[in-house]
Amino acid sequence: MTVKISVLKERDEGGERRVALIPQVVEKLAPLGIAFSMETGAGLASSYPDNAYTGVSVSPDRNALLADADIVLAVQPPSLDTVRAMKPGSVLVSFVYGRNNPDLVKALRDGKITGFAMELVPRISRAQAMDALSSQATLAGYYAVLMGAVHMPKILPMMTTAVGSLRAAQVLVMGLGVAGLQALATAKRLGAVTEGYDVRPETREEAQSLGAKFVDTGVDATGQGGYARELTDDEKHKVRTILSEHIARSDLIVTTAAVPGKRAPRLIDAEQISAMKPGAVIIDLGAEGGGNCEGTVAGQTVRVGPATIVGPVNVASMLAEQASELYAKNIMHLLQQLITKEHGLAPDFTDEVIAGTALTHDGYITNDGVRAAIDPT
């Protein structure tokens, strides 16, 4: 039962540099009887030239690859044309972000494509190896601190010189999910004095285990599914007062707060920014979702009063080689659930992970939340 898998070259317009397959994964999946094809140059931007992929056929004809594939792998949500070139009953594995891309979801449904959306992988321990949001967020958290460091007018570590010592920088990370914790770890590595803040008090120990002080505001905002709930106005005021002081003394702030399907929560307002130190830098990883800071512009670096606010988009793509490595391995673990040597491609929709990751199947939007949002009938 040979399963044909085609891997797409990401479209250039989004600046996406990652690829959904790396040579190592080809090797690992070989025993399952898979025939891999990929678009010419698909891995080039992530440092995997075509000739690095042993046993993968390479073709410039995207439509032929799509028409022939049992499974199509991509990073970014594909275009409608891409979906329409796929054969009925075939499988797409990529990020889809269905709520933001209703036309894409409908095209998958109407084309009878089984769409597995990598952002829907359930956050349970058995699915950790498939959790692409986490793997990419880890890299984004690391990179955020380095972006901060190159925008700051001072260094992160304490440094002793012939002419006196330079003080270590103060780094505050707001939002202690996967990205935030990695940001704390990276800032600490570089020698900064670190503080972490999150509305979920159970993150205290994680921050402290990374050598950071935890900013205690006395407000508990533990929510569902590992994300924070929204705060009441009173809670917001209480939090704001305490945070203002920490914001004012920071040299670098990394914000990472996201609520799935909603606008990124506002963590820092214009008044707080105006009270920051001259030269202070904010890296707003919430930029794509509307920004955690007042004044953030997605994709740009702006000067607001004394501070510089960087609003990067698609940060993981900046570390394309290893972001692709982790993403391709996340997909590999999913494929190992979907494919067996005996039966070929045979997804078991009674499996919690497979059912949870599926967005569309056999002419139907299987994810309740996305279906309710874009097709309420």
Next chain:
Amino acid sequence: MTVKISVLKERDEGGERRVALIPQVVEKLAPLGIAFSMETGAGLASSYPDNAYTGVSVSPDRNALLADADIVLAVQPPSLDTVRAMKPGSVLVSFVYGRNNPDLVKALRDGKITGFAMELVPRISRAQAMDALSSQATLAGYYAVLMGAVHMPKILPMMTTAVGSLRAAQVLVMGLGVAGLQALATAKRLGAVTEGYDVRPETREEAQSLGAKFVDTGVDATGQGGYARELTDDEKHKVRTILSEHIARSDLIVTTAAVPGKRAPRLIDAEQISAMKPGAVIIDLGAEGGGNCEGTVAGQTVRVGPATIVGPVNVASMLAEQASELYAKNIMHLLQQLITKEHGLAPDFTDEVIAGTALTHDGYITNDGVRAAIDPT
């Protein structure tokens, strides 16, 4: 005996963000009876707003400040117009780079300005606190690694994730002066596997003390004044063969080789670059002197074969706040030699440090090397 010191705002065209005076130095020099003036906004780009300078008068009238000053402080070599507006017998303290700026040296001579060139501070232990080349190079070495990290498609540290471990990056630093050693230290902090190379074998222990492996080529090129001598062709070939292997396996290379008054030595050629890993990055701190790598373009980031070569200029200025702090303190230590409370401004030209730092005095080019280079008569 009040000494009047004027501090210039650097000209915008060079992208210079540093300033030659910080508030802390004003305070420290107060007992010597100095009246400080500075150009409006001189410290702004390095995060020192005018109102941070207590006891310093601020004026937008550059020519008035120049005409009134006993001592003028700057970072970059001043323009001819600036020198011509200074009064005869007054003192300039700044970088001058006389060999590259012969007209400037002649203007200082003809204007009877005593020019102290910060790049001429003798490299002896008593003058360490005045050594601006070293203080700025330390910061450049740190920053080079961070620039490398944001250009690389992978992370520096080893990282364990739910989907497997990412390998630590291989970092090679070529040229182990102040900048190179700081680059090694910073790459190590970030978790990279580090290697150091220098033609001077005595740098081995310094590299090793920073956790780096020393690349041994069997060639000793110890030269005068702490700099390396030029190698013979045979030596170059021997070194090249061994280095090629280390270059080919590096993810990030920082080159820092400089020979004063000469073109930067070529450390990496086009053939070696073509054998590098896809996505490898070179930060060429020799870019301003013509580059340590074939293909380096000063002030630009270029893609050459598999590699990205970054040729930054004026790197210390990117860390303007602390670069200014160190530079201003370097100058402070020099001023403490030039000025006494009893006699005011009274340089003792029999002092090795003062004589060594002086470039022009009383209508004469006092530095032998510079005089020979630009005024052989």
